[in-house]
Amino acid sequence: MTALIALIRRELRIALRVGGGALIGVLFFLAVVVLMPFAIGPDLQLLQRLGPAVLWLGALLASLLTLDRLFMADHDDGSLDLIAMSRTPLELACAAKALAHWLAAGVPLVLATPVLGLLLNLDAAASAAIAATLLVGTPALTFTGMIGAALAVTLHRGGLLMAVLVLPLSIPILIFGVAAASAAITGPVAFGTPFQILCGLSLASLVIGPFAAAASLRQGLD
Amino acid sequence: MTLLNLANPTRFLTLAQRLLPWLAALTAILLVTGLTLAAMAPDDYQQGATVKIMFVHVPSAWLSMFVWGVMSLSAFGTLVWRHPLADVAAKAAAPFGAAFTFLALVTGSLWGRPMWGTYWEWDARLTSMLILFLMYLGLIALWRAVEDPSRAARACAIFTLVGAINLPIIKFSVDWWNTLHQPASVIRSGGPTLDKSFLIPLLVMAIGFSLMFVTLHLAAMRNEILRRRIRSLQLLQASQQQPGVA
Numbered sequence: 274m275t276a277l278i279a280l281i282r283r284e285l286r287i288a289l290r291v292g293g294g295a296l297i298g299v300l301f302f303l304a305v306v307v308l309m310p311f312a313i314g315p316d317l318q319l320l321q322r323l324g325p326a327v328l329w330l331g332a333l334l335a336s337l338l339t340l341d342r343l344f345m346a347d348h349d350d351g352s353l354d355l356i357a358m359s360r361t362p363l364e365l366a367c368a369a370k371a372l373a374h375w376l377a378a379g380v381p382l383v384l385a386t387p388v389l390g391l392l393l394n395l396d397a398a399a400s401a402a403i404a405a406t407l408l409v410g411t412p413a414l415t416f417t418g419m420i421g422a423a424l425a426v427t428l429h430r431g432g433l434l435m436a437v438l439v440l441p442l443s444i445p446i447l448i449f450g451v452a453a454a455s456a457a458i459t460g461p462v463a464f465g466t467p468f469q470i471l472c473g474l475s476l477a478s479l480v481i482g483p484f485a486a487a488a489s490l491r492q493g494l495d
Numbered sequence: 496m497t498l499l500n501l502a503n504p505t506r507f508l509t510l511a512q513r514l515l516p517w518l519a520a521l522t523a524i525l526l527v528t529g530l531t532l533a534a535m536a537p538d539d540y541q542q543g544a545t546v547k548i549m550f551v552h553v554p555s556a557w558l559s560m561f562v563w564g565v566m567s568l569s570a571f572g573t574l575v576w577r578h579p580l581a582d583v584a585a586k587a588a589a590p591f592g593a594a595f596t597f598l599a600l601v602t603g604s605l606w607g608r609p610m611w612g613t614y615w616e617w618d619a620r621l622t623s624m625l626i627l628f629l630m631y632l633g634l635i636a637l638w639r640a641v642e643d644p645s646r647a648a649r650a651c652a653i654f655t656l657v658g659a660i661n662l663p664i665i666k667f668s669v670d671w672w673n674t675l676h677q678p679a680s681v682i683r684s685g686g687p688t689l690d691k692s693f694l695i696p697l698l699v700m701a702i703g704f705s706l707m708f709v710t711l712h713l714a715a716m717r718n719e720i721l722r723r724r725i726r727s728l729q730l731l732q733a734s735q736q737q738p739g740v741a
Contacts, residue, residue: 420657424650428641437633438654441626442661445668452672470671474664485657488574492649 276361277369284373287346295377298339299385305331306389317394324393325454328403329410331389332382333447336411337436339378340418343370344426344490353426357494363487371419371482379411395458402457402464406471410450413475416482417442423486427493446474504720507580511717518710525703532696545609550696552602554704555595559627560662562592562708566634567659570652580716582648583723585655586638587715591708593631600624619673623666630658644723 288295309327310320320327347353356366383404390400421439425432453467533550566588572581603621604614615621637654641647 420653424637424654428637428646428650434636434640437629437636441629441633441665442657444626445661445664448668448672467671470668477664481657481660485653489650489653492574492653493646 276359277365280356280361280366280369281373281376284370285377288342288373288377295339296381298335298378299381301338302331302335302382302385303389305334306392309393321394322459324390324395324399325403325406325451325458327393328386328389328407329447329451329454332386332407332411333414333443335382336379336414337418337439337443339374340415340422340435340439341425341432342378343374343419343422345422348426353490354494357490363491364483367419367423367486367490368416368479368483371415371486374419375412375415379415382411383407399454399458403454406450406453406468409468409472409475410446413446413471413478414443416475416478417446419482420485420489423489423493427489446471446478449474504579508717508720511713515710515713515717518706518713522703522706522710525699525706529696529700529703532699536692536696542610545606546693548602548606549693550700552599552606553697554701555599555602556624557701558704558708559592559596559599559624561705562588562595563627563631563655563659563662565712566592566655570655570659573648573652574656582645582652583716583719584712585648585651586644587712587719589631589635589638589651591711591715593628593635595704595708596624596628596631600628617673619670622673623669626665626669627662630662634658 306327309323313319313323344353347356357363359366386404386407387397387400390403395403418435418439420442421435424438425435428434449467449471453464453471456464456467529550533547536547536550538544538546566585569581569585569588572578573585600621603624607616607621608614634651634654637651638647641650
């Protein structure tokens with residue numbers, strides 16, 4: 274347990290110091306949302322209607338782009354081999370790394386959502402609902418994406434290949450995230466149903482992600 | 496213990512060599528019979544002659560999902576038992592899965608044009624087929640991204656299994672998404688219960704398509720084994736030509 278806490282603290286410290294680049298994800302999120310009105314026009318009504326979809330797509334892309342960092346630096350300087358050889362099960366180590374990554378890269382996205390909601394003409398309740406869906410949805414994105422990151426790092430192929438593999442897997446998360454967010458604003462269905470399914474997806478990915486990532490690291494590192 | 500015996504690629508090659516002509520002949524007979532029966536099947540009272548697209552469309556759609564199942568079993572073989580033929584089987588199956596999915600999508604959109612008035616409809620089934628197609632292409636890209644076959648095999652096996660867990664979830668969520676967006680649209684839900692005159696040709700075609708997959712899969716596995724032998728021979732030759740490097 275102390276080993277895991279130490280691992281999480283180490284990851285957080287690396288992510289937040291100069292050169293860690295955890296906050297670049299938020300900057301990217303902001304850039305995507307600012308770009309949207311230029312593509313679809315400054316019509317506030319339209320932006321309000323598309324708001325949940327825009328915010329969710331921005332968060333999805335931002336968390337996908339920061340996933341590269343999850344294993345790459347540790348693989349380059351050899352500490353990934355040390356983690357794999359340590360007595361802590363690799364599954365738990367992967368889960369700890371993903372948790373730290375989510376704290377450093379996912380939580381800022383959630384915190385930025387109300388501010389970005391203002392740009393999209395969303396009222397306080399709608400922004401809060403979207404922030405809530407992102408809060409329970411972004412762990413699922415991180416833990417699903419971790420599988421792709423682990424595959425990419427063992428194969429020395431990052432970037433596009435990882436995106437191509439991970440994007441189809443994140444479709445359910447996107448569907449239920451956007452559905453819950455729009456249900457809170459206008460939707461024909463209740464907020465609770467898609468929100469609970471989204472929580473379920475998050476919990477399932479908490480289980481599947483570390484095992485698949487650890488398996489692919491173990492197969493790839495030897 | 497036949498599966499263990501087949502771990503020897505040479506034994507597998509002789510078996511494949513013996514089986515292939517029979518399988519090919521059987522496939523040809525079934526497909527010819529099925530197509531004849533399909534051509535003789537009566538027109539649908541609503542859909543007219545376009546209903547005959549079904550005899551190609553439905554078997555391809557079935558097989559597109561069946562092939563992912565075959566690959567998942569092979570992935571187990573790769574990861575759990577390290578069966579030497581399992582990754583060959585998985586690698587050989589992926590392009591066929593993509594091809595069947597593509598065929599189902601194309602015939603589906605050709606069928607959709609006269610029936611719904613559009614080539615593409617964001618219908619739940621079409622959408623999940625498209626996602627399946629994307630995943631097949633991603634898997635093939637993963638196979639092609641890595642030179643060393645055994646490394647690629649293990650990475651692909653993990654992705655195949657993750658996909659096998661995720662595909663039902665994707666299917667469910669796309670169904671949910673679609674009913675939310677457009678309830679009770681162009682497609683008649685429930686569908687007509689199939690008449691015997693359609694059911695028999697369809698079943699013959701389905702068995703024919705499955706046998707075609709088995710035949711082509713065996714042939715592709717044989718080719719893959721031979722390709723790997725050629726590759727290792729070339730590597731050996733290259734290392735012998737440069738003494739000191741090897």
